[in-house]
Amino acid sequence: MGETFLTIENVSKSFGATTVVRNVDIAIEKGEFVSFLGPSGCGKTTTLRMVAGFEGPTTGRIVIDGKDVTNLKPNQRNIGMVFQSYALFPNMTVAQNIAFGLKVAGASSDAITARVKEMLGIIKLREHGGRYPFQLSGGQQQRVALARALAVKPSVLLLDEPLSALDAKIRISLRAEIRAIQRELGITTIYVTHDQEEALSMSDRIVVMNEGRVEQIGTPLEIYNKPSSRFVASFVGTLTVLPAKIVSASKGTLTLDGQPIRAGKPFTGAAGKTVFVALRPEAIAIGKGGANANRLDAKVASVNFLGSIVRVKVRTGAQDISLDMFNQSTTAPPKVGEKVTVNFNPDDLVVLDGPAEG
């Protein structure tokens, strides 16, 4: 565990009678890339804006590098920010945009020229310094916005859905570029997104938010493989969430549509109670599997060809379960209506917190 650099301590934010952020507690290490992930209106952007200083928390405090910045203005926090709409100054060239923060800070013209040149090199737009924002593509504009934010050597970099206005191909290349630059500079970064793929592929840790609360904080693998709540399970990745009846929580045994299954480890809950369990499509396979595997008898409900994978939906009594199989020329996918046995590893069964009722 590294040294904590940025702390959001028990922060809440209300607008009138509406509370949009509730008791958020997050500690971010120096150089860490943390994503705030959640649906629209979950409070992720408001939390980011509180870190930037554009909104003041109703309760709680924000500490950066040991200094309480809760009551500091945005221009006193030494934070860099990239906006969804780029927010480049239309009246300035690319070089002037990058130089803006340095000029405001009173840097010498030699230092500004050198830094602008360096930043243009980092974002690979050396030849574009004299152009105006409207002469650049969306992806280029966002790279300039990143360079402008980084030029002042901020202690924290905030990115507010920076790729959402771009097309898919540029988004993928830019997210790799942003991550590479962040790693190279070792800057502590908060990235707000509603795109789970972006968060999973870029982050050291992900903060999943819902209705103003933090649902789970963890590494992308933890968030994906061990979701702590039904919301996280359903929001991140394609999960099948099913109600199962507890047989023995201490032994990790349950029944799904009357068929016995086991979880990889014990959980809590009274026998006979219904809980939600989650399974990833890629964790389930057709066949009997190994000796330790959970097996369910099912009937094929639908088969969807998605290119490299084939998504098969099977029905076990009242429940539909999705499973993914690789599209291989040697293995034909099952036919709709065919009776099959599906198997999965007990460790891949995630028992979700909270009762299934309600």
Add this chain to the structure above:
Amino acid sequence: MKKGSLWAWIIFILGSAYFFLPLIATIEFSMRMKRGEYSFEAYRVVFGDERFQATFGYSILIAVLTIIVGVLIVVPTAYWIRLKLPKLRPIVEFITLLPLIIPAIVIVFGYLRMYNSSSWLPFTGSRLGTDFLLTFGYVALALPYMYRAVDTGLRTIDVQTLTEAAQILGAKWPTIIARVILPNVLIAVLSGAFLTFAIVIGEFTMASLLDRPAFGPYLQNIGANRAYEPAALAIIAFFITWGCMAVIQILSRYAPKSASRPN
């Protein structure tokens, strides 16, 4: 030729005649000062008249002052309303429209009651004070045009995000307004400025009742006492106004471009 197209041409020709004939007639009349020949004698007399030079110079000075005061009041106000107080916008828009509803003569009588030499703020007690009062009066008269021009300019940029982007880069309010907001609404401000200029140059009521040596009262005075010079002055005033409009059109081509509005 199609029937619809013929009617369009007829209406166009009638409209043009309605607009241009009086103008041509005035130009023609202004050039007949010398008996039996066309000449620019009336224009020579007008331009050679010391009072023309003095009143025109005075009106230009007041117009420039009006523009400066107007910009200093309107740009920060319109910016702040857009950024922080959008709910107040309809109220402010209504206030800025008042000079169109309240006649200038009412405003100036109000000024004379409020700021006469025996009042607590005796603007009319001195020439300089009256000049300032006239300037403030013109600022009020030009408010509907200046506010609308600036507000329209602000509408074309994302005021909040640009402000936040500048703030997070360390800029304070004066820097944000001077280096980020104003340059991006400069063309709109200039449009407002030229409209203000056109209004101030020919304004009569306020200048006359405040007894200032402005171009408007001079125009009226000449019109009442001479034959050809008023026609020449009308044409001069007309071309000044048209010149201002042409400058606005030219400047609007150089408006700052954004990615969403590249052309």
